[in-house]
Amino acid sequence: MAYKCSPVNVFLIMLLLLLLFTVHTKTTATSFTRRIQIITSNTSVIGAVMDMTSRAGKEARVAMETAIDDFNAKTSQNATLYIRNSKGNLFGAIREATYLINGYKVEAFLGLQTMEEVLSIGEIGSRYQIPTFSLLDSVPQRALDRLPFLFQASPSQFGQMKAFVAIMKSFQWNRFTFIYEDINSASSEVIHHLMETIKESGVQMNNMVKISPLASSTSLLEELERINKEQCRVFLVHASLEMGLRLFQNAKIMGMMEKGYVWITTNLITDLLHTVNPSTFSMMEGVVGIGSFFMDTGSRFNDFSTKFQTRFKLEQPKEESYMPGIFAVQAYDATWIAALALSKKNMSGQKLLDTVSSISFSGITGEVQFVDKKSTASHRFHIINVIGKYYRELGFWSEGLGFSEVVNDRANYDTSLQNLGHIFWPGRPLHTPRGWAIPTSVNPMRVGVPTMAVFKKFVEVKYDHMHHNFTCIGYSIELFKETVKRLPYYLSYEFHPFNGSYDSLVEQVYLKKFDAVVGDVSVVSKRYQYAEFTHPYTETGLMMVVPVISYHEQWLFVKPFTLGMWALTIVIYIYNGFVLWLIERKHSPELQGSALNQAGILLCLSFTRLFSLDGDQLKNNLTRMITVAWLFVAIIVGQCYTASLTSMLTVRRLAPRVADYESLKNANAVVGYGRGAHVASYLVDVLGFKNENIRGFTSPEEYAHALRNKEIAAVFLEAPFSKLFLARYCKSFMVAATFGEGGFAFLLPRGSFMVTDFTKALLNVSESGTLQTIEKRMLGSEQCVDMESDHDEYGRLGLSSFWSLFILTGSTSTIALVIHVILTLRDHFRY
Structure with missing residues (x-):
């Protein structure tokens, strides 16, 4: 059945089509007219999309309008600005940007205050080859690289x-x-x-x-x-x-x-x-x-501020303040950048990008230029x-x-x-806040403490079985407590004993069963895979301690005098003997004879005549004067020699029984170490000892007993331990060799920010003298007070002690000799 349309319906349809055609023609004509006007009037068209419900958007809009007016007035250019309100909606921003492209044929974009707007409209701008200037100060570099026509017009504030x-x-x-x-x-x-x-x-x-x-x-x-x-x-x-x-x-x-x-x-x-x-x-x-x-x-900012406030007050009368802020001045400079880029016509594509990148001018915010498509930070x-x-x-x-x-x-x-100047902090305190407070609820740090420490003065766990609790004492514990006091924040902690090897104790931090470890824990490279160490708080090094042997030197009687002292003494004695012989030989027949006999008498006189001749035997006053000075010097020097030799004869000479570890290893000797420490692996892996030739001990007394009974030939101890051990057994043992080792330190989890804080606080304890005070109080009782002196050099008598005496006797003999020669010559020439 065919559908028939009544004349009335045909009329209504024709009337509706005519109305739609009229409206469409009018709209198209208006848009077309605008486009023709823009193209033929040599006008630069800039579009802006912003959220003008925010204060930043409101300031930016007024600043852009002011910038366009100033640009046109100062450059005789013709730039037009069209601003659209996104109302903070991404889809609204995309819609408005598309409208500006289709409806106004904009040649540049401004605004884009959110990352989503930047990425979306930057995509549109790059597709249409329209430079897009974002007012967002944090555009990722990857976005700028992907979108060739996108620029960050606001300096980055990440600084x-x-x-x-x-x-x-x-x-x-x-x-x-x-x-x-x-x-x-x-x-x-x-x-x-x-x-x-x-x-x-x-x-x-x-x-x-x-x-x-x-x-x-x-x-x-x-x-x-x-x-x-x-x-x-x-x-x-x-x-x-x-x-x-x-x-x-x-x-x-x-x-x-x-x-x-x-x-x-x-x-x-x-x-x-x-x-x-x-x-x-x-x-x-x-x-x-x-x-x-x-x-x-x-003047430039003041001129801008005046114009801005006038316009802003008219457009935004409900705002509390009309002063321009950073958003206004950045938008003002960004508009100038866009207008300058578009003022050079007949450019597109890469030439336009090069033009924008090369723009540099002095704006309100300072010198404006682009580096990697970003306004300089x-x-x-x-x-x-x-x-x-x-x-x-x-x-x-x-x-x-x-x-x-x-x-x-x-x-x-x-x-x-x-x-x-003074800063007013919250509550207006008189002093600067310290930045931390004792928390109302916080889990205390769990600090692991070794129970098998060999030297209890460093760390010792004492159990009270009656009350089922324990206390931790020792040098390491006291130092840790003092260090915590120096931290720039409050730190709650509690000690937890651990009965196991030191390596196992370190692993507990990695397993997050402990938050720190305190005790005689050595800094060892392999432990860094589980935790981190603070700065060492003890001496570094691994010592080989061995028994000593005593001996007396066969030529010890020559040790009281230095070589120079012996030489000068002999020379002075021979010289004095010669002068004495020369003066007295005329008066004493026993001093005369053949030349050989005279030489023997002279040498004998130098060393024996002084003590055999008395004053009555001397015939000349000059020889009496020589003898008095000589005897005075001889008595003093002789007494000093006797005292020094006596001291040396009563002091034992000490030397290590073993000189180096290679001799121990080659002799297949057994050596000792502190049980539970890392030293065992060092002896085997580094020094090359056999596993069956190393033995662990748990106390200093066991070390001493084993060394004295020759059960072991040496014991290897960390430097702090060897210091305590030798202080207690100062006459029986000594250090024969030293090896590199890291010392003791506190241990914290890997990556913990507290490592730096603890190290700084620990250095503060040391630099303030507190570390020395704790060491003297906790470890000082082991100091040895009967250490024997080494007389190899110290205590030997040298020339510096007797110069004046030798000058006295030598000058006396010389004066006597000169007088004797003068008198002899006088008598000779008289006759």
């Missing part, structure tokens, strides 16, 4: 993490809690840069708290309550202004805005504080903020402090320079924020 670390170091805070809002995928970029910055700084992240943008007050309170139970009191907040205000409001309810707390905000909050109602600052009092830097002085930030109902600028931080109150004064930079 503020270095400013944060500089603040931490200024007040010697070691740990902080990072609180961040999971706004978008840019949050992961912030975490990455923060972790890279603190990696080599010595500053550690105590905890990381992620907050959802939709978090309720209840969930915020729960998170704050959880982190408040921990000891860390330094918080870094990276969140939007809205979330930040909610966070501080709940922190105030929790009592976390009082004395002892430290709150530091990043630019996400700090850059928008100028928009906050002054009454809001009361909940943020004491907060220190790191903000983006730009010069808010100078910011290396300067301003530091603020919230006080009462306002905030004040403390100063600036510049990378490579430090903190300063004045930006351009390079002479007044300082590494510490403390030197920029």
Whole structure:
């Protein structure tokens, strides 16, 4: 059956089609007219897509409009700006961008304040070869490399993490809690840069708290309550202004805005504080903020600020403040970049990209240029402090320079924020917060202690079987307690005895059964696979201790005098004898005779006549004078010789029974070591002893007994142990050889941030003299007070002790000789 259309229906259909055709023709004509006007008028068309419900978007819009007016007025160019509102919706942003391309033939894009907008619209811009300038300051380099027409027009603010670390170091805070809002995928970029910055700084992240943008007050309170139970009191907040205000409001309810707390905000909050109602600052009092830097002085900024405030007040009359912030000045400079790039017509593709990359001009934010398609990163930030109902600028931080109150004064930079003036912390304390507090609920550190220590003065576990408890004492224990006191935070701990080998004890840290190990634990390379060591707190080295043998030297009688002393004594005696013989030979017939007889008499006189002649036998006053001086010197020198020789004869000469370990190994000798220590493997694997030739002992008394009874030929002890052992048995044993070994240290889990803290605290204990005090108190009782002196060199009599005596007798003899010669010559010439 055929369908028939009535005349009325035909009329209505024709009327509807006519109406649709009219509307479509009018719309097409309008759009076509716009396109023709744009093409024929040599106008640069810039499109912008932003969330204009936010303060950042509102500021950016007014700044872009101001920039276009200034650009057209100062360059005689004709640039047009079309701005669309995404309302914070990704699909809305894509729709508006597509509309700007199809409806207005835009030649460049601006805006894109979220990572999702950047990636989506950057894709569209690259497809149509339209330069896209993002105001997001954290566009990943991989996205810029993948999308050739995408540029980051805002300087990266990740450098503020270095400013944060500089603040931490200024007040010697070691740990902080990072609180961040999971706004978008840019949050992961912030975490990455923060972790890279603190990696080599010595500053550690105590905890990381992620907050959802939709978090309720209840969930915020729960998170704050959880982190408040921990000891860390330094918080870094990276969140939007809205979330930040909610966070501080709940922190105030929790009592976390009082004395002892430290709150530091990043630019996400700090850059928008100028928009906050002054009454809001009361909940943020004491907060220190790191903000983006730009010069808010100078004629160019003042001119921009005046225009901005006038226009912003008209467009946004409900806003609290009309002052431009960092978002405004960055949008202003980005618009100039886009307009400059499009001012050079007839460019497309790679030529257009090269033109954009080569742009460089002086903007409000400073010198603007691109490096790897990114606006050069910011290396300067301003530091603020919230006080009462306002905030004040403390100063600036510049990378490579430090903190300063004045930006351009390079002479007044300082590494510490403390030197920029007083900071009002939460609760307004008189002193800087220490950054930590005793936690309300925390599990104590489980510290393993060896029970089989050989030398109890280092570590000893005493059990009280009646009360079923134990106590740990010893040098290592006391030193650990003192070190913990020097840590820059509170540390709760409890000791747990471990009955097993030292290697097994170290493995317990790797198995997470212990959080640390304290005791006579040696630093050994193979143990690093399970844990890490602090700086050694004892001497390093492995000692081979052996018995000593006593002997007396056959030529010991010559030892009291040095060689020079013997030589000069003989010369003086012969010289004095010669002078005495020369003067007295005329008066004593016994001193005369043949030449051979005269020589024998002279030598005999030098060593014996002095003691056989008395004053009556001497005929000449000159010889009497020589004899008196000579006798005086001989008596003193002789008495000193006798005393020194007597001392040497009564002192035992000691020497090691074994000189080196090779002789022990070649003789197949048995050696000892401390049972449970790593020394056994060292003796076998490194020194090459056989397993059957090494024997373990559990006490110093066993070492001594085995050595004396020749059960073992030597015992190998770590340096601290050998020091105690030899102090107790100082006359029976001695060190024959020393080998490289790491000493004793505290042991902590691999990768633990506390390794650095413990090492620094341990060095502080040593440098303050406390280490020596503990060592003297805990180990000093073993000091040997009857050690025998070594007389090989020390105690020998030399020329320096007797110069004056030899000069006396020598000069007396010489004077007598000269007088005798003069008198003899006088008598000779008289006759």
